[in-house]
Amino acid sequence: MPLKTEEMILNVGPQHPSTHGVLRLEVTTDGELVTSAEPTIGYLHRCFEKYAETLTYQQIIPYTDRLDYLSSMNNNFGFVVAVEKLMGIHVCERAERIRVIMAELNRIASHLMFIGSFSNDLGAMTPFLWCFRDREEILKIFEEVSGARLLYNYYRIGGLAADLTPGIEEKIYSFLNQFEAHMLELDDLFTRNAIVIARLKGVGMIPREMAIAYGLSGPMLRASGVDWDCRRDEPYSIYASLRFEVPVGGEKLGALGDCYARYLVRRAEIDQSVSLVRQCLADIPPGDVKEQVKRNVRPPVGEVYVRTENPRGEIGFYLRSDGSTKPSRVKVRAPSFCNMSVFSRISKDILVADMIAILGSVDIVLGEIDR
Amino acid sequence: MQGMYETLLAALGAERVIPFSVGFAVLVVVFALFAAIMGAVVALIMVLAERKISADIQERIGPNRVGPMGFFQTVADAVKLLTKENVLPRKADSILHYCAPTLVFTGALLPVAAIAWSNRIVAADLNIGVLYVVGTASFGVIGRLMAGWASNNKWSLLGGMRAAGQMISYEIPNSIAILSVIVLAGTLNLQELSEAQMGGIHQWFVFRSPFAFVACLIYLVSSLAEVNRTPFDLPEAESELVSGYHTEYSGIRWAIFMMSEYIGMVVVNAVAVALFFGGWNGGLPGEPLLGGWIWYLLKIAVLMYCQVWIRFVLPRLRIDQLMSLCWKNLVPLGLLALLGASVQALMGPTGQRVMMVAAWLVFGGFVTLLFVAVRKTRHVPAQGGFSG
Numbered sequence: 001m002p003l004k005t006e007e008m009i010l011n012v013g014p015q016h017p018s019t020h021g022v023l024r025l026e027v028t029t030d031g032e033l034v035t036s037a038e039p040t041i042g043y044l045h046r047c048f049e050k051y052a053e054t055l056t057y058q059q060i061i062p063y064t065d066r067l068d069y070l071s072s073m074n075n076n077f078g079f080v081v082a083v084e085k086l087m088g089i090h091v092c093e094r095a096e097r098i099r100v101i102m103a104e105l106n107r108i109a110s111h112l113m114f115i116g117s118f119s120n121d122l123g124a125m126t127p128f129l130w131c132f133r134d135r136e137e138i139l140k141i142f143e144e145v146s147g148a149r150l151l152y153n154y155y156r157i158g159g160l161a162a163d164l165t166p167g168i169e170e171k172i173y174s175f176l177n178q179f180e181a182h183m184l185e186l187d188d189l190f191t192r193n194a195i196v197i198a199r200l201k202g203v204g205m206i207p208r209e210m211a212i213a214y215g216l217s218g219p220m221l222r223a224s225g226v227d228w229d230c231r232r233d234e235p236y237s238i239y240a241s242l243r244f245e246v247p248v249g250g251e252k253l254g255a256l257g258d259c260y261a262r263y264l265v266r267r268a269e270i271d272q273s274v275s276l277v278r279q280c281l282a283d284i285p286p287g288d289v290k291e292q293v294k295r296n297v298r299p300p301v302g303e304v305y306v307r308t309e310n311p312r313g314e315i316g317f318y319l320r321s322d323g324s325t326k327p328s329r330v331k332v333r334a335p336s337f338c339n340m341s342v343f344s345r346i347s348k349d350i351l352v353a354d355m356i357a358i359l360g361s362v363d364i365v366l367g368e369i370d371r
Numbered sequence: 372m373q374g375m376y377e378t379l380l381a382a383l384g385a386e387r388v389i390p391f392s393v394g395f396a397v398l399v400v401v402f403a404l405f406a407a408i409m410g411a412v413v414a415l416i417m418v419l420a421e422r423k424i425s426a427d428i429q430e431r432i433g434p435n436r437v438g439p440m441g442f443f444q445t446v447a448d449a450v451k452l453l454t455k456e457n458v459l460p461r462k463a464d465s466i467l468h469y470c471a472p473t474l475v476f477t478g479a480l481l482p483v484a485a486i487a488w489s490n491r492i493v494a495a496d497l498n499i500g501v502l503y504v505v506g507t508a509s510f511g512v513i514g515r516l517m518a519g520w521a522s523n524n525k526w527s528l529l530g531g532m533r534a535a536g537q538m539i540s541y542e543i544p545n546s547i548a549i550l551s552v553i554v555l556a557g558t559l560n561l562q563e564l565s566e567a568q569m570g571g572i573h574q575w576f577v578f579r580s581p582f583a584f585v586a587c588l589i590y591l592v593s594s595l596a597e598v599n600r601t602p603f604d605l606p607e608a609e610s611e612l613v614s615g616y617h618t619e620y621s622g623i624r625w626a627i628f629m630m631s632e633y634i635g636m637v638v639v640n641a642v643a644v645a646l647f648f649g650g651w652n653g654g655l656p657g658e659p660l661l662g663g664w665i666w667y668l669l670k671i672a673v674l675m676y677c678q679v680w681i682r683f684v685l686p687r688l689r690i691d692q693l694m695s696l697c698w699k700n701l702v703p704l705g706l707l708a709l710l711g712a713s714v715q716a717l718m719g720p721t722g723q724r725v726m727m728v729a730a731w732l733v734f735g736g737f738v739t740l741l742f743v744a745v746r747k748t749r750h751v752p753a754q755g756g757f758s759g
Contacts, residue, residue, distance in 0.1 A: 018610045029529075031532075032529070111381055122687060123687025124687075126683045129430065129431060193685070195685055195687075198687070199689055199692075210475065353689045
């Protein structure tokens with residue numbers, strides 16, 4: 001009599017070490033082989049978009065902190081850029097420079113968090129703590145500037161909540177100097193580790209066409225060889241005047257569209273962000289960063305859609321104004337949400353360990369997926 | 372042990388008072404209890420050492436609250452675990468669930484009996500010592516499989532299956548590597564193995580034969596897999612299987628699994644020392660200074676440090692990579708080493724001397740290669756350093 005076998009349905013999450021929050025994956029496994037993996041989301045839904053309609057524009061800013069809570073500065077940035085575009089406000093050079101410094105520092109912090117949790121998913125414990133050591137320094141800088149360590153609420157429509165504190169430039173410089181040395185050590189420990197490469201090469205391949213078809217953005221898109229970055233191709237703020245490269249998967253980074261490429265793109269972006277912070281720090285003009293607009297802004301009737309480059313991809317803010325102090329509609333295009341859509345497509349006929357690696361390489365934040 | 376018992380009785384002058392069988396049985400129980408308690412103590416020390424070493428690697432401080440420099444943290448943890456509730460999942464197989472940790476612990480503890488800690492300290496001087504150690508050490512697989520099956524948890528089941536597959540597979544290169552030395556030494560007795568390596572560091576098997584050196588590397592790799600340590604910690608892979616086969620264990624039963632892991636580490640390293648690194652010999656000709664057991668423990672500690680070091684540097688392998696490493700690399704290489712060692716065993720004194728030189732050359736070459744590889748890859752910028 002042949003042995004009867006059956007597929008096993010595994011619930012990965014909502015409480016599981018590798019789901020990075022409250023995500024549930026319904027996984028069908030045949031032994032170690034994953035035959036399908038369907039994400040179930042919504043455990044963290046808090047009606048941000050609807051709730052925003054009851055708030056004034058300034059009041060929405062702290063709520064954007066909580067979308068992608070690992071890159072609050074960037075969320076603030078996207079939202080204020082959208083409102084400023086709707087109102088036609090010009091922001092002074094000093095405020096713009098500080099905004100870019102904070103956004104890029106936050107990008108570094110967010111990518112450090114990615115590398116840390118990703119290495120933890122692969123079973124390496126030390127890179128996690130090394131990354132957190134450096135992220136801590138960034139959080140200290142943010143705390144000094146904005147008063148908060150995670151949810152900064154630092155950007156304002158037309159300016160910033162507060163100016164730089166005296167002496168913070170030196171602190172940022174000294175952080176960057178030691179940070180670059182630390183990154184070389186991280187490369188020795190993790191990036192070129194033979195087991196890391198064996199675990200990630202060719203895993204979770206996303207071809208160029210698939211990446212575009214699923215609407216991926218950010219490092220996910222660039223790892224698949226699409227050379228697109230909002231900061232360069234649709235510049236906002238002062239990015240047009242800054243010099244930086246856009247790391248793209250492919251021959252230069254030694255991989256295309258697999259988990260390793262996604263890791264390498266983010267790793268290379270850290271270096272670019274360091275360079276951007278240095279450029280902006282080099283000459284910050286004097287000026288007043290406080291907003292020159294009223295507290296309760298009344299944008300003219302109309303609508304606007306602005307996309308900016310978050311660490312996880314393009315965050316898009318759609319705002320519709322009816323001329324009152326509150327928006328009549330807010331819609332957020334969350335990069336993690338779109339990036340996650342490709343997950344079940346590439347998580348077929350792989351091993352359980354690969355599924356965890358793929359999930360880690362997508363780098364999701366549930367606060368943003370569920371909003 | 373019988374000999375020890377008779378000596379003890381003679382020293383006390385009590386041969387005629389206590390019947391042999393009763394006295395011997397008491398002694399056996401006392402020894403077993405002693406071994407179990409020592410096992411717990413070793414686990415306590417190892418947990419603390421691991422936390423301190425990992426803190427050093429990860430640039431943290433590590434435990435620093437309980438006692439001076441946190442030295443009593445593990446004691447506090449042990450007390451906590453002892454008083455913690457033992458949760459039994461609904462619909463779990465309660466008998467198997469209960470027995471599994473005991474079985475794993477037994478499997479970890481049994482091999483300790485045959486290990487010769489010095490030329491005098493040995494609980495059971497078995498003439499088939501190595502066979503006994505290999506046999507009893509594989510006992511733990513059953514317990515892990517039982518734990519995985521009995522927990523009524525899919526993660527546990529996956530972990531249990533992984534543990535079974537991995538440990539059974541890696542026993543083969545492990546045993547082949549051991550055999551290479553057995554062939555050279557001509558004995559299975561762990562005491563005699565140590566005696567065969569007397570007379571200085573050059574008499575250690577790892578430096579006496581290039582084949583034993585290769586076998587040593589194979590043994591060290593496969594012993595990591597035997598005790599489920601990173602990069603082979605798949606059965607309890609935290610990020611994948613939550614905790615693997617002991618997901619559903621809590622309190623002291625969970626602690627027993629952990630204790631077994633650390634005792635298992637001591638055992639595999641003790642065997643490695645006995646086989647390759649001169650056993651209780653101090654490395655100099657003549658009697659070991661300060662007693663052999665100190666040297667033995669010192670060597671075990673060095674190997675343990677390496678295992679902890681590896682754990683906090685390397686990520687985990689995938690299951691197919693784990694299996695192909697075993698069957699496609701370690702087993703063929705081990706068979707070659709065994710063949711070479713067998714040929715060497717047939718050689719005369721001149722051949723042995725040639726082989727000793729060859730062993731040092733292989734060792735030197737290995738260290739040089741490692742050094743060059745590290746120098747070459749250190750601090751290479753991330754981009755462009757690799758391709759394809």
